[in-house]
Amino acid sequence: MSIRVIEEKCNGCRLCVRACPFGEISVEEKLAVIGDGCTLCGACVPACKFGAIEIEVERAKKIDLSQYSGVWIVAEQRRGKLQSVTFELLGVGKELAGRRASELSAILMGHRMAAAAGELIAGGADSVYLIDSPEFEHYQDEPYSRVLSRLINKWKPEIVLAGATAIGRSLIPRVAVMVRTGLTADCTGLSIGDDGHLLQTRPAFGGNIMATILTPRHRPQMATVRHKVMKAAPPDPARQGNVINVEVKESDRFTRAKVVDLVEEKEKTVNIAEADLIVSGGRGLQAPENFALLEELALALGGAIGASRAAVDAGWIPYSHQVGQTGKTVQPKLYIACGISGAIQHLVGMQTSDVIVAINKDPYAPIFQVATYGIVGDLFEVIPLLVNKLRRR
């Protein structure tokens, strides 16, 4: 497999140079030259009006795609409680199954989970594969990945989705390797293309670009899905479905890495990744005590507190509040950035929020480029005004 410029056809017109997302093509002496960093993404091939670029792919042996049908979602439970991302997966899974005229199933692993199986059916599942055994009470990579791979190989679903959570992002990559198929991480958009393939859209390069990814020759098509992007369907307790009890074999229980303890840090770590409204502060707050201002605003609005790395590094607020590349990725309905300049490392953690408000005294601060609404002004004047007016309503 390789990429090749057909010299007789290339006239050095540079169309490919402009089309290359990676800046890896240059024109030397009227001939396109492909750089070593070429990822074979293929963007240049259709861009060339002269058919001068060719990517040869020796097609791997064909898998009979028609053997595969049905949409599966991997239900996530913690301490026996189904996580909200599971219902979002059911919501999007139902849509995809509808488009493929197939069924939606949920895979549920845990201990004493019969009631949860009912919740999954109410949430949209046509059937639930239930793996119910003490060894499956807590998530463990090896038993979970072994059982899920076996079920996939046996039942051949066309699509398998899981949450892009700590659990999902540990389990699913292992399974994708075991069943030898493609996996797209952290999707924010899923749809079915005209040819029946799953179109998986996700941010890359820290949210600077979006990519739509296909798994054309392998099945199942697997993806992890970002939390709070898909819509859960309202539960319907009258829905009927069947629960398939999966037999747990002795060998399924085997694990080398063992969970020996779970430590919850609820009080300490407000999980800002879950919040619908975040008020965030940066270096512009000037001192730790000024976070009290933000807290008032957060209280008036019923939101959580976020921070830039500058504020965290200054020790004004704990790291668990940090938003950005080395902090958390958040996606609330409303994100209010106060005294934050909007460095790219901060933006990548919050720019997919539905609505962004920026309060900054520097009209040229980059945060205004991603803001839906902005106030150019001194936060020490603006925030108290906001708090007062919000309280008065």
Add this chain to the structure above:
Amino acid sequence: MQIIVCIKQVPDTTNIKINPETNTLIREGVECIVNPFDMYAIEEAIRLKERCGGKITALTMGPPQAESALREALSLGVDEAVLISNRAFAGSDTWATSFTLASAIRKIGHYDIILCGKQAIDGDTAQVGPGVAAHLNIPQITFVKKIEEVTDRSIRAERMMEEGFQILESPLPVLLTVVKEINEPRLPSLRGKMKARKADIPVWGPEDIDVGGDQIGLNGSPTYVAKIFAPERKGSGKIFRGDAEEAVDQLIHELRSGKLI
């Protein structure tokens, strides 16, 4: 203790810009750095070696210029480095990348702990680490924020979860992916830099690690990038200047009519 660190060279996202006309990345003049999460993996490898002795090998798959990432690792205290590089590896997705890395690790032979970063900041997938563990059929502990204990047979580590952390124990060999909280990376020493400059870095191609055909590069990759485009910018939003009181009123009005508050 034989330690392997997988590192990736990535463009520094600080400087990435999108060409608004073509919706493509402008890479000109963009510096390449060692993936920041991999710097924590390198640091943790060095700390493990300081505790238990042994040897650290850094591994990267990438274009020839990725060699500089390996030299940076060597300057920090890594003992040996291997570059996996060949046009045949181009276009690898996470399946093919983890397969290739796992094959190289098998060739290295003896390994007790494999360290990866949590994720690479270009692809942001976090899939390669668990993928390597699956190919090698060894246990994994992802998102490690602390290694509590390590012996020549086993390890005990804390895995970061959304609501707190899990404590896991695993026999060796094991693969760990590490998060930022695990340590504070050191700077290279002058001696380290000298050593790194002179070090020999072997380059392995497909024959060297016995791979090929439909397992590597674009052919070996089940996924295929169909389209790349710029995200919708929220920007050119409404910016209120001037009188603060007026601005605040307008903002509240907008947020209320959007049913956001």
